[in-house]
Amino acid sequence: xxxxxxxxxxxxxxxxxxxxxxxxxxxxxxxxxxxxxxxxxxxxxxxxxxxxxxxxxxxxxxxxxxxxxxxxxxxxxxxxxxxxxxxxxxxxxxxxxxxxxxxxxxxxxxxxxxxxxxxxxxxxxxxxxxxxxxxxxxxxxxxxxxxxxxxxxxxxxxxxxxxxxxxxxxxxxxxxxxxxxxxxxxxxxxxxxxxxxxxxxxxxxxxxxxxxxxxxxxxxxxxxxxxxxxxxxxxxxxxxxxxxxxxxxxxxxxxxxxxxxxxxxxxxxxxxxxxxxxxxxxxxxxxxxxxxxxxxxxxxxxxxxxxxxxxxxxxxxxxxxxxxxxxxxxxxxxxxxxxxxxxxxxxxxxxxxxxxxxxxxxxxxxxxxxxxxxxxxxxxxxxxxxxxxxxxxxxxxxxxxxxxxxxxxxxxxxxxxxxxxxxxx
Amino acid sequence: xxxxxxxxxxxxxxxxxxxxxxxxxxxxxxxxxxxxxxxxxxxxxxxxxxxxxxxxxxxxxxxxxxxxxxxxxxxxxxxxxxxxxxxxxxxxxxxxxxxxxxxxxxxxxxxxxxxxxxxxxxxxxxxxxxxxxxxxxxxxxxxxxxxxxxxxxxxxxxxxxxxxxxxxxxxxxxxxxxxxxxxxxxxxxxxxxxxxxxxxxxxxxxxxxxxxxxxxxxxxxxxxxxxxxxxxxxxxxxxxxxxxxxxxxxxxxxxxxxxxxxxxxxxxxxxxxxxxxxxxxxxxxxxxxxxxxxxxxxxxxxxxxxxxxxxxxxxxxxxxxxxxxxxxxxxxxxxxxxxxxxxxxxxxxxxxxxxxxxxxxxxxxxxxxxxxxxxxxxxxxxxxxxxxxxxxxxxxxxxxxxxxxxxxxxxxxxxxxxxxxxxxxx
Numbered sequence: 001x002x003x004x005x006x007x008x009x010x011x012x013x014x015x016x017x018x019x020x021x022x023x024x025x026x027x028x029x030x031x032x033x034x035x036x037x038x039x040x041x042x043x044x045x046x047x048x049x050x051x052x053x054x055x056x057x058x059x060x061x062x063x064x065x066x067x068x069x070x071x072x073x074x075x076x077x078x079x080x081x082x083x084x085x086x087x088x089x090x091x092x093x094x095x096x097x098x099x100x101x102x103x104x105x106x107x108x109x110x111x112x113x114x115x116x117x118x119x120x121x122x123x124x125x126x127x128x129x130x131x132x133x134x135x136x137x138x139x140x141x142x143x144x145x146x147x148x149x150x151x152x153x154x155x156x157x158x159x160x161x162x163x164x165x166x167x168x169x170x171x172x173x174x175x176x177x178x179x180x181x182x183x184x185x186x187x188x189x190x191x192x193x194x195x196x197x198x199x200x201x202x203x204x205x206x207x208x209x210x211x212x213x214x215x216x217x218x219x220x221x222x223x224x225x226x227x228x229x230x231x232x233x234x235x236x237x238x239x240x241x242x243x244x245x246x247x248x249x250x251x252x253x254x255x256x257x258x259x260x261x262x263x264x265x266x267x268x269x270x271x272x273x274x275x276x277x278x279x280x281x282x283x284x285x286x287x288x289x290x291x292x293x294x295x296x297x298x299x300x301x302x303x304x305x306x307x308x309x310x311x312x313x314x315x316x317x318x319x320x321x322x323x324x325x326x327x328x329x330x331x332x333x334x335x336x337x338x339x340x341x342x343x344x345x346x347x348x349x350x351x352x353x354x355x356x357x358x359x360x361x362x363x364x365x366x367x368x369x370x371x372x373x374x375x376x377x378x379x380x381x382x383x384x385x386x387x388x389x390x391x392x393x394x395x396x397x398x399x400x401x402x403x404x405x406x407x408x409x410x411x412x413x414x415x416x417x418x419x420x421x422x423x424x425x
Numbered sequence: 426x427x428x429x430x431x432x433x434x435x436x437x438x439x440x441x442x443x444x445x446x447x448x449x450x451x452x453x454x455x456x457x458x459x460x461x462x463x464x465x466x467x468x469x470x471x472x473x474x475x476x477x478x479x480x481x482x483x484x485x486x487x488x489x490x491x492x493x494x495x496x497x498x499x500x501x502x503x504x505x506x507x508x509x510x511x512x513x514x515x516x517x518x519x520x521x522x523x524x525x526x527x528x529x530x531x532x533x534x535x536x537x538x539x540x541x542x543x544x545x546x547x548x549x550x551x552x553x554x555x556x557x558x559x560x561x562x563x564x565x566x567x568x569x570x571x572x573x574x575x576x577x578x579x580x581x582x583x584x585x586x587x588x589x590x591x592x593x594x595x596x597x598x599x600x601x602x603x604x605x606x607x608x609x610x611x612x613x614x615x616x617x618x619x620x621x622x623x624x625x626x627x628x629x630x631x632x633x634x635x636x637x638x639x640x641x642x643x644x645x646x647x648x649x650x651x652x653x654x655x656x657x658x659x660x661x662x663x664x665x666x667x668x669x670x671x672x673x674x675x676x677x678x679x680x681x682x683x684x685x686x687x688x689x690x691x692x693x694x695x696x697x698x699x700x701x702x703x704x705x706x707x708x709x710x711x712x713x714x715x716x717x718x719x720x721x722x723x724x725x726x727x728x729x730x731x732x733x734x735x736x737x738x739x740x741x742x743x744x745x746x747x748x749x750x751x752x753x754x755x756x757x758x759x760x761x762x763x764x765x766x767x768x769x770x771x772x773x774x775x776x777x778x779x780x781x782x783x784x785x786x787x788x789x790x791x792x793x794x795x796x797x798x799x800x801x802x803x804x805x806x807x808x809x810x811x812x813x814x815x816x817x818x819x820x821x822x823x824x825x826x827x828x829x830x831x832x833x834x835x836x837x838x839x840x841x842x843x844x845x846x847x848x849x850x851x
Contacts, residue, residue: 022458024437024796060725064717068782072789099437099792101823131726139731142752145679149577252677252851254571286518287509303568321572349514356516363535366460367797 004204004376004385009215010222012199012230016385017214018206018372024099026107026207027369028114029076029091030221031377032199035233036086036168040079041140041175041183042191043088047077048136049188050090053122053129066113070106071095075117081173082378083312084236088195090118091370096208107209111217119196119224127185141180144172148251151418155257156317159416160310162247163261167239169313198231202385204376206369236313239263241411248417255303256324260334261414262316264309264406272394275402276309279410281354282346282403283307283337284318288353290337295320301330312378316410324419331415342407346400358395362388427645429638434816439795441805441815442637446648449624452805452815453637456798462633463802464542465531466549467810469658470621472599473525473743478657479620485659486620488613490594491566491601494523496552496614498562500530504553511548517541523599526658526741527810533799538633539640543647546629552618559611567607570600577678577848585748585846588669589688593661595744620656624648628809632802660743664690666841675851682733682848683759684750687837692743695812699740701829704821706738706747706837708787709830712779713770714749715786720766729753729762738837742811747837756847767838775834780827791819 004016034043057063067073077090094110097103122129128136148154157172164170174180203221205214241263264276284291284307291305302320309316322330365371365388376385429444442453472493476485501508501521512519517534530549534541573579583598590596600606631640667688693702714721714736724730734751753759794800808817 022456024792059722061717061719061722064715064721065782068715068717068786070789072786072793074793093793095789095792100788101436135726135728142680142731146752149678151575254575255568286513287507288513300564303565303572321568353510353513353516357513357518360516360518360533360535364461364533 003387006385009218011228013201013222015218016204021208023207025093025095026209027093029089029204029373031202032088032195034086034199036084036171040086040171040173041179042188043086044079044174045188046192049128050117050121052132054116054120055122058122070110071100073110079173084168085233086173115221126189133185141177144174145177151253151257155259155418159259159261163414196225197228200230200232204373206372244412246415248419250421251418253420255321257418258320258322259416260318262410263413264314264316265409266314272391274394274398275406277358278354278398279403279406280307280309281358282350286357295333301326324423327417344404359392362392432815437795444641446644447650449648450628452630453640454632454801455637457634459634459798461533461535461798462538463533463798464545464631465529465802465806466545467527467529467628467806469626469810471524471526471528473594474658475594476659481657489608490597490605492609492613492617493528494600495609496617497521497523497528499554499614500549503548508548515541525595539643546647554611554614556611567603570603581682581684581846581848584672584674585684585686588672588844589667589686590663591668593663593744623655626655630802630806632798662691667844670844672846675849678850680752681756682752683756684748684846686844687747688842689745692741692745695742699811700813703740704825705829705833708783708825709834710736711783712775717782718779771834774831775827787822
């Protein structure tokens with residue numbers, strides 16, 4: 001796969017263009033980098049509000065009609081947590097004109113519409129129309145409340161919040177129902193204006209689009225953003241070392257959800273960190289992994305057992321759906337797998353299967369425009385924007401020693417159990 | 426060499442090579458430059474097939490609910506090495522899914538595609554199911570069923586189907602119940618496999634960067650001569666008024682969920698009638714409730730619906746139902762408003778401009794479905810299992826007619842065929 005061609009197009013505005021002719025559509029995602037903090041809710045309200053109306057397309061129906069006229073152009077706007085940054089993005093996906101009946105310049109029109117949505121929200125003075133504002137605020141609060149309907153995601157988030165108490169990372173990227181409901185209309189407008197003025201901005205374009213039309217759209221975005229004074233979010237402060245802590249919460253559910261949170265000492269200057277990728281994959285990255293085989297298959301102690309990395313923050317999480325009474329046994333068995341890896345107990349089958357799984361995942365990103373962009377955002381954090389091929393090479397070159405080295409950098413910090421009512425807390 | 430035909434859809438830049446290898450229908454969709462490749466083997470056999478004939482004209486056999494899903498799990502156990510593990514060794518990911526009338530097994534890989542495809546044909550057609558293995562699986566499936574029971578969307582949906590249908594097996598989740606799964610035997614699984622996992626009842630689809638003629642020659646070497654009777658599915662119809670008008674349940678959710686469902690008395694069969702029913706229903710619902718419609722805007726603005734709202738028409742050979750629903754604080758008002766909207770649309774029809782916009786959106790969405798090898802292969806498989814030729818769906822879009830959607834509304838939205846499922850926060 002070719003690399004992104006990166007080009008500054010304005011003050012704190014970078015264009016990253018990856019032409020891929022075989023894709024059926026062009027994806028353009030504009031990304032703003034913000035510091036993650038207790039004001040997360042204000043920024044989280046921006047994407048849904050931007051989709052409610054612009055000066056020229058003042059309501060949902062007219063926006064929907066515009067998208068339909070562009071043959072079902074798809075809009076996507078969201079915030080996410082990448083390390084200790086809050087990433088706000090607005091993306092549009094436009095079907096390549098050559099696959100459509102008739103001759104319509106849906107690409108240029110679609111990109112112009114994306115700019116309109118980003119830059120010209122429908123305002124009444126310094127506020128979003130009150131009715132729309134209150135509705136979106138309530139909707140977002142409910143979405144966050146609804147997190148508890150997804151038991152696995154909820155348990156993970158609760159573990160992260162307890163684990164990272166006092167660090168920026170404790171903030172959920174959407175805020176809490178309370179901070180969302182407390183957010184003021186004027187503050188959200190001000191937040192929108194300030195991010196246009198000062199947040200580092202990247203525009204990613206992937207798909208069958210020519211350099212000329214892409215640069216033109218990026219230039220138009222930069223011009224519209226105007227004079228800027230860019231503020232780059234501060235680098236994260238490493239947390240202090242402490243003995244592991246345990247928390248549990250009760251909820252009406254059938255199957256308890258166990259999350260083990262580990263800190264991973266990251267290695268500066270080694271963006272790929274292939275040892276860590278391999279370690280997490282052998283531990284819990286598929287049916288060949290130690291967690292899957294030892295905890296689920298051999299001992300039937302869990303319905304699912306897996307590991308995930310929150311790489312930009314230096315966290316490793318182990319997840320298992322278990323019978324609450326077996327918490328001790330499962331925790332012990334999980335920790336034993338980490339220790340086994342630190343002792344180098346890795347057979348060639350595991351190592352090969354993990355390498356293959358990683359290679360397949362990284363290669364597979366090459367078919368997904370949004371996957372390529374998300375990868376670039378997470379790994380790039382401004383400036384250097386990687387494609388997965390570099391990591392693929394690094395993983396192929398890494399072996400048992402790198403896995404052992406990574407396993408020794410991992411330290412248990414928090415045990416979190418979401419358990420059904422009754423039984424021991 | 427097996428004869429084949431090439432079916433091209435020029436505007437999409439897509440092509441399919443269609444052949445029948447010793448009775449096994451094969452569709453190969455080459456995608457030059459694509460990194461991932463997918464193979465999928467679909468079977469016309471699903472959770473609703475709990476009563477069937479092992480051979481045409483034979484006696485009716487009955488198996489416990491959940492056996493199709495159980496069989497899917499057992500095939501994944503493989504003969505010597507678990508299927509998951511074998512694919513992982515090949516660097517591929519695999520999975521399977523059991524639906525009401527079909528089951529499919531698939532993998533995606535970035536290398537060793539032919540080995541993966543050969544293995545797919547092998548493990549699906551060669552069961553190694555023993556009573557011991559069946560007993561061991563029950564615990565795992567029980568956990569899976571319990572996990573779904575904790576899922577509010579799942580619960581409110583199957584409560585609705587349980588109200589709409591008294592007899593039709595679609596009322597049960599594909600996994601069955603904890604009790605029905607306990608009664609499944611190895612012989613039940615093998616019996617279903619013998620009857621339905623036959624080349625004539627399967628379809629093999631591959632999509633990726635390969636030379637389709639060369640691949641077809643390879644496939645010929647993997648498919649053995651197979652004969653023997655193919656089982657006969659028994660269509661079920663459930664006519665007349667819905668017996669249970671309302672299903673109310675509680676669980677720990679943040680907000681109430683409401684689903685309104687309309688049942689059709691019978692399904693359209695397969696092939697063109699099925700496609701026609703599906704498109705007419707889909708276009709009608711989207712013309713009325715799609716994000717760009719004034720109805721959607723009005724309901725959204727007045728807080729009747731939010732982003733959780735959805736409306737869909739499910740159509741299978743022997744049943745069809747329509748579901749509209751979402752989260753709400755006022756279930757009663759939600760029901761009244763949505764029903765009033767539907768009744769008005771029956772009287773006043775669908776606006777031409779709304780219908781045309783839905784058409785454009787669908788044309789764009791259809792192009793997008795050919796982006797990845799996975800969705801390309803799945804799309805071809807779905808059409809084949811439904812008795813449709815490749816690209817039938819995308820080709821029908823430009824000919825879809827508003828009158829058909831209006832007629833669909835009049836015959837589908839009927840008071841006596843309505844049930845409501847409500848899930849309150851506990």
